[in-house]
Amino acid sequence: MKPAPGLLDEFMFIDQDNAEFIDLPFIEPVAYGTFSNSCHDRNYGDFATIRIQRRPGKDYTNAAVIEVRGNSMADRYPDRSQHVVRPVSDGNFQYATGVHALSLRSPAFLIKRIVSNLNGLIRLRSDSNGEEMEITLGDINCLWKVGESVYMPEEE
Numbered sequence: 425m426k427p428a429p430g431l432l433d434e435f436m437f438i439d440q441d442n443a444e445f446i447d448l449p450f451i452e453p454v455a456y457g458t459f460s461n462s463c464h465d466r467n468y469g470d471f472a473t474i475r476i477q478r479r480p481g482k483d484y485t486n487a488a489v490i491e492v493r494g495n496s497m498a499d500r501y502p503d504r505s506q507h508v509v510r511p512v513s514d515g516n517f518q519y520a521t522g523v524h525a526l527s528l529r530s531p532a533f534l535i536k537r538i539v540s541n542l543n544g545l546i547r548l549r550s551d552s553n554g555e556e557m558e559i560t561l562g563d564i565n566c567l568w569k570v571g572e573s574v575y576m577p578e579e580e
Contacts, residue, residue, distance in 0.1 A: 443477050446484055448508070450474040453493035460527035463566030466511065476508070476574045486511050489574055490525055490535075496550040497523070497535055506575040509568035517561050518544070520569070527566040528559065535570065 449468035451459045462468065466486050474489050492505045501507065501523065509525050520541055526534045526548075536548035536557075544561045 445475050446478045447473040447475050448484065449488040450506075451488050451490045451509075453491060456493075456533040457531070459488070459490075460531060460533050460565060463511070463527055474506070474574070479572065482508075482572070483510065484508075487571075488568075490568075490570075492535060496552055496555075497537070498552045500551060501535065501570070502577060504575075504577040505573055507573050508571040510571055512567040512569055517564055517567055520546075520567060523570040525568040525570055526559075526564055528563050529565045530563065531565070 449471040450473055451471060455471060459468075459471070468488060471488070476489065478484065487508050487510045489506050490509045492501050492503060492507070495503050512520055512524070518541060521538050523535065523537050526536065528534065534548065537551055538546055539549045539556070540547035546559050546561065546564075547556055548559065549556045
């Protein structure tokens with residue numbers, strides 16, 4: 425049986441026999457501090473790795489997989505979900521928007537949506553409850569853009 429026209433237009437089917445895989449550092453919540461401390465040298469050799477399917481057109485240079493802890497970013501980023509994160513260079517922090525993992529100088533590690541990034545002030549929002557907070561560009565130690573999911577837990 426053939427699917428209705430247009431129904432599968434947004435899906436990409438991949439031949440598993442010819443799929444490419446890549447091993448990336450896996451950052452569990454207990455390792456957020458170590459990950460934050462090593463973010464400038466990007467020496468991720470001490471972390472466990474996780475094998476994921478390489479997606480066409482995606483850059484995996486210095487990427488890692490991070491596990492979300494908590495539901496402040498649910499429904500799209502629920503507790504225990506795992507996502508590829510890619511580093512944002514220091515010179516590009518002022519252009520960042522969307523969902524990012526942030527290592528702050530305070531020290532704190534957050535996964536939040538950047539909803540405003542103007543004149544050195546960044547407004548962060550939690551998706552689940554809409555709570556917002558403001559930080560400055562100078563508060564950021566390291567920044568990673570949150571990308572595609574590699575694991576989504578079942579709904580409770």
